[in-house]
Amino acid sequence: xxELTLIPASDAALxxxxxxxxxxxxxxxxxxxxxxxxxxxxxxxxxVVSRSAQAGEAETLAAIAAARAAxxxxxxxxxxxxxxxAVLLKVADLIEAEVERFALIETLESGKPITQARAExxxxxxxxxxxxxxxxxxHGDSHxxxxxxxxxxxxxxxxGVVSIITPWNFPFWILSQKLPFALAAGCTCxxxxxxxxxxxxxxxxxxxxxxxxxxxxxxxxxxxxxxxxSLMASHPDVDMVSFTGSTAxxxxxxxxxxxxxxxxxxxxxxxxxxxxxxxxxxxxAADAVTxxxxxxxxxxxxxxxxxxLHQDIAEAFTARVVELSRxxxxxxxxxxxxxxxxxxxxxHRQRIDGYVQDALAEGATxxxxxxxxxxxxxxxxxxxxxxxxxxxxxxxxxREEVFGPVLSVLTFRTLDEAVAxxxxxxxxxxxxxxxxxxxxxxxxxxxxxxxxxxxxTWMDGFPELTFGGVKQSGQGREIGRHxxxxxxxxxxxxxxxxxxxxxxxxxxx
Numbered sequence: 010x011x012e013l014t015l016i017p018a019s020d021a022a023l024x025x026x027x028x029x030x031x032x033x034x035x036x037x038x039x040x041x042x043x044x045x046x047x048x049x050x051x052x053x054x055x056x057v058v059s060r061s062a063q064a065g066e067a068e069t070l071a072a073i074a075a076a077r078a079a080x081x082x083x084x085x086x087x088x089x090x091x092x093x094x095a096v097l098l099k100v101a102d103l104i105e106a107e108v109e110r111f112a113l114i115e116t117l118e119s120g121k122p123i124t125q126a127r128a129e130x131x132x133x134x135x136x137x138x139x140x141x142x143x144x145x146x147x148h149g150d151s152h153x154x155x156x157x158x159x160x161x162x163x164x165x166x167x168x169g170v171v172s173i174i175t176p177w178n179f180p181f182w183i184l185s186q187k188l189p190f191a192l193a194a195g196c197t198c199x200x201x202x203x204x205x206x207x208x209x210x211x212x213x214x215x216x217x218x219x220x221x222x223x224x225x226x227x228x229x230x231x232x233x234x235x236x237x238x239s240l241m242a243s244h245p246d247v248d249m250v251s252f253t254g255s256t257a258x259x260x261x262x263x264x265x266x267x268x269x270x271x272x273x274x275x276x277x278x279x280x281x282x283x284x285x286x287x288x289x290x291x292x293x294a295a296d297a298v299t300x301x302x303x304x305x306x307x308x309x310x311x312x313x314x315x316x317x318l319h320q321d322i323a324e325a326f327t328a329r330v331v332e333l334s335r336x337x338x339x340x341x342x343x344x345x346x347x348x349x350x351x352x353x354x355x356x357h358r359q360r361i362d363g364y365v366q367d368a369l370a371e372g373a374t375x376x377x378x379x380x381x382x383x384x385x386x387x388x389x390x391x392x393x394x395x396x397x398x399x400x401x402x403x404x405x406x407x408r409e410e411v412f413g414p415v416l417s418v419l420t421f422r423t424l425d426e427a428v429a430x431x432x433x434x435x436x437x438x439x440x441x442x443x444x445x446x447x448x449x450x451x452x453x454x455x456x457x458x459x460x461x462x463x464x465x466t467w468m469d470g471f472p473e474l475t476f477g478g479v480k481q482s483g484q485g486r487e488i489g490r491h492x493x494x495x496x497x498x499x500x501x502x503x504x505x506x507x508x509x510x511x512x513x514x515x516x517x518x
Contacts, residue, residue: 012335015385016338018387034071047060066236068230069236072199090144099220099221101134103216114208119206140493159504161501161503164500165497172201172249173198174201197227201238201241214227234258249496255410256482259483274477276483279310281311281312283301287319287321289443295333311468315400318418334377351390352392364415368405379395402433431453442454442462444465475488
């Protein structure tokens with residue numbers, strides 16, 4: 010343990026009482042009809058952070074009905090786009106004023122470092138502002154070349170009621186990749202956050218009301234996949250489901266939605282490769298690989314969980330990543346010095362360790378880590394930064410999503426071999442390539458089966474650049490103009506100009 014950089018428990022003040030969470034339905038805050046609640050225990054500090062109302066069928070159906078009524082009324086869907094944009098811009102301002110309050114509760118519920126939580130909350134405001142811009146700039150097409158008596162217009166209209174189901178690892182950021190874009194399009198929504206990180210979603214609901222969002226346009230239900238998520242995916246009054254989470258749950262949602270053929274957008278798992286050539290800036294690449302492995306304790310769909318190294322540099326590069334990983338500060342997420350916090354649950358920590366131990370049993374070598382981690386003064390669940398070598402492509406740890414601070418190292422000789430290894434997974438979310446040769450980067454990027462390819466960087470993102478995956482990493486896109494279009498339907502309007510210009514079909518005999 011002494012070879013790692015550990016940050017012990019700080020003297021940061023903890024909340025005196027758990028935060029109370031309630032459902033937002035039709036513009037009103039509600040407890041569950043049966044009084045059911047659930048608690049979230051901090052994965053880092055072991056305290057009860059929040060106590061939330063637990064929705065059942067009644068609350069879920071009420072939220073869907075409120076969203077349906079709000080959409081059909083046109084109180085949001087048919088108002089001028091400038092009015093929708095004004096509300097979104099107000100929300101962005103309110104978010105920026107509440108960064109500290111939001112970041113504290115998100116840190117305690119998720120276990121992520123406070124500095125990271127602050128950056129995510131503050132950065133989310135930019136997503137709301139970008140969505141506001143899209144609301145005002147969206148347009149369809151016109152066709153004036155169909156004949157002198159025909160004018161064709163292609164309209165873009167809101168898809169309708171959208172169910173939004175978000176994960177625990179980036180609860181506020183991922184919600185802000187979905188909700189403002191759906192609202193900008195004119196949709197109404199029912200939101201279910203993860204039961205492990207519900208609070209910042211509820212807090213956002215408070216800001217939505219303060220910003221003047223009409224009642225019923227955004228509804229929040231707190232609870233579990235059954236029955237809440239299941240009803241949100243299957244109910245006939247829901248027109249679309251937008252989900253981020255595991256591939257297994259994504260498949261279940263797609264199956265539930267198929268009964269009504271509603272639109273589905275899924276952002277799922279990843280097993281993201283970085284291919285590193287000998288001519289790359291190896292110091293920069295090693296730092297980025299360490300970041301990609303350890304960021305959010307590896308609990309990230311974009312985690313750079315496997316690297317594919319040219320054999321000529323494999324040993325030295327791996328040694329440098331191990332050296333840098335020892336310097337990454339693991340510890341109390343309330344201490345601003347910490348770069349990596351806790352694993353979300355004891356069960357998930359055991360799952361991570363199961364993958365590592367299986368790989369070691371199959372012949373892999375742990376160049377670093379390979380087990381749990383104790384932080385002085387904290388009762389929480391932590392896991393060591395782990396670097397595994399001797400990995401074969403057929404091992405589970407080389408192909409399946411671990412979702413922890415675990416890096417698998419593979420090697421290659423040729424570009425063709427690197428591409429084959431990179432694509433040797435069921436997933437296709439992200440990939441990266443490191444080389445000073447632009448031809449090498451472009452050749453790899455065009456052949457990589459991934460929704461995003463980074464060259465000489467890792468995990469840079471912008472609201473303008475659409476995000477999503479191929480293969481079993483999902484379907485549909487988020488953010489950017491293409492992500493906005495997910496919440497729109499296209500309608501063709503065909504207009505005949507002038508009277509008597511249409512030749513009669515029924516002929517007099």
